[in-house]
Amino acid sequence: MTTLASQRACHHEAQPFVEQCSRGVIDGQPCPRELGREVPPRRGMVLTACVLASSMAFIDATALPVALPRLRADFGADLASVQWVLNGYMLALASLTLIGGALADVYGKARMLALGCVLFGLASAACALAPSSAWLIAARVAQGAAAAIVTPASLALIGATYPRAERNRAIGIWAAASALTTAGGPVLGGWLTETFGWPSVFWINPPIAVVAVGVLLAFAPKDDRIQRRFDVIGAAILASALGALAWALSQIGPSDARAPAGAPAAPGTVLTIVAGLGIVGLAVYALWERRSKHPMTPPRLVENRAFLGLNVATLMIYGAVSIMFFLLPFDLVDRRALPATDAGVAFLPFALGVGLLSGVFGGLADKIGARAMLIAGPTGAALAYIWMALSQEQSLMLGVIGPMTLLGLSFAVLVAPLTESVLSSVDQTDEGLASGINNAASRIAQLAGVALAAGVASFESGYEVGLAIAAMTSIGGAFTIAITPTPAAVKAGGSEAV
Numbered sequence: 001m002t003t004l005a006s007q008r009a010c011h012h013e014a015q016p017f018v019e020q021c022s023r024g025v026i027d028g029q030p031c032p033r034e035l036g037r038e039v040p041p042r043r044g045m046v047l048t049a050c051v052l053a054s055s056m057a058f059i060d061a062t063a064l065p066v067a068l069p070r071l072r073a074d075f076g077a078d079l080a081s082v083q084w085v086l087n088g089y090m091l092a093l094a095s096l097t098l099i100g101g102a103l104a105d106v107y108g109k110a111r112m113l114a115l116g117c118v119l120f121g122l123a124s125a126a127c128a129l130a131p132s133s134a135w136l137i138a139a140r141v142a143q144g145a146a147a148a149i150v151t152p153a154s155l156a157l158i159g160a161t162y163p164r165a166e167r168n169r170a171i172g173i174w175a176a177a178s179a180l181t182t183a184g185g186p187v188l189g190g191w192l193t194e195t196f197g198w199p200s201v202f203w204i205n206p207p208i209a210v211v212a213v214g215v216l217l218a219f220a221p222k223d224d225r226i227q228r229r230f231d232v233i234g235a236a237i238l239a240s241a242l243g244a245l246a247w248a249l250s251q252i253g254p255s256d257a258r259a260p261a262g263a264p265a266a267p268g269t270v271l272t273i274v275a276g277l278g279i280v281g282l283a284v285y286a287l288w289e290r291r292s293k294h295p296m297t298p299p300r301l302v303e304n305r306a307f308l309g310l311n312v313a314t315l316m317i318y319g320a321v322s323i324m325f326f327l328l329p330f331d332l333v334d335r336r337a338l339p340a341t342d343a344g345v346a347f348l349p350f351a352l353g354v355g356l357l358s359g360v361f362g363g364l365a366d367k368i369g370a371r372a373m374l375i376a377g378p379t380g381a382a383l384a385y386i387w388m389a390l391s392q393e394q395s396l397m398l399g400v401i402g403p404m405t406l407l408g409l410s411f412a413v414l415v416a417p418l419t420e421s422v423l424s425s426v427d428q429t430d431e432g433l434a435s436g437i438n439n440a441a442s443r444i445a446q447l448a449g450v451a452l453a454a455g456v457a458s459f460e461s462g463y464e465v466g467l468a469i470a471a472m473t474s475i476g477g478a479f480t481i482a483i484t485p486t487p488a489a490v491k492a493g494g495s496e497a498v
Helices: 043-075 079-107 109-128 133-161 164-196 199-203 205-219 232-251 268-291 299-303 305-335 340-345 348-368 371-390 396-424 428-457 462-483
Strands: none
Touching (some): 043 079, 043 133, 043 199, 043 205, 079 109, 079 232, 079 428, 109 199, 133 396, 133 428, 164 199, 164 348, 164 396, 199 205, 232 268, 232 428, 305 371, 305 428, 305 462, 348 371, 348 396, 371 396, 371 462, 396 428
């Protein structure tokens, strides 16, 4: 999933004479040499470990849905149980990602990434060996909790390993690999399920986890751990609040697509109560953090207008694309009468665009700065949504493939600079937490986008209206970035002045 960019450059293999400072939109921490450390050798191997670690979660997310019909038949489970095979993972991931980022800061980025890989591999084995749907759901929740450590820790480790002048390109490679594994997930999942059965979808993860941990042990730089205690009470409050909000969001909208025939929808009063508890929980968390001697979310992050603006933009941009991803399959299958396989192929231009071009545009952001790219990306996405809405009656090539190609190009421009800018807007000691917050924002945005799209889809012209909302929301993200202030450079060991 989450971005963006400027630089204090030290040594670069391809540019050995570059020594510029403060170039780009958002400055981050100095190079390791400026802090009295050597630049870690073999950074490419560390990046490989980060890509392998995060690819497990991305492959699982897209490969598993293809296996659900066979899985449901083997267990004799109802649709509600099968739904929780997916939702259990997403709820754990959404509610714990911020905590995973904080753990990476306190206990070490490489250490927590390795631990997350081990836990993800073990949880995957438990999924593959599940004797019942209840066991599988519990193991999927454990997988989501492990993924909540892996994703923010991998991004934070990239930020700590690469000097500023190279970080956009490194994150671009990470994003590209993530997009390609996401795109290949359905094909791989279908082949594995047909050839070896649904458990094989989970058996791919343990070997990847072993390799990733081995590479980390051999090549990861020494962790710079923050000397502070972990805020256990704050973490419990936050996980409960985010979990309640994520569950409430996942239940909004028409229920007939998610529940067995004749099953009652979740009462609106229950959703209101749970959502209210989630909001109250966030307020309690904010109060606790101001009183805690060791806050998990330091007040300086809330007061950091650059960091806050980038995360608000993340909410808008990823909420918008989630609306489109929910609505388009129904148009392809129900109205255009495409087979499920062909409908999946229609998404390839997006995935391939991000996968093949993110590294290229990440390198470009290292050279020209990120602000223009951060505005151009969501603006291009908005144009793609409008194109798609206005071309619903046109051919598949003009009405879907064309705008999806533009959308893939727009996100290729956006993804690496956004992630790198989020990391660069905070001090190095907060990078893991910053990555966790940004990932949590994107997960909540996805749940909210799907909930909104599900509600809009129940009305006539819901497709066009939903895409119009997505376009306006994406433009809102571009505007938010445009008015987000550029922070002062982060001083070594110091705080950020805005």
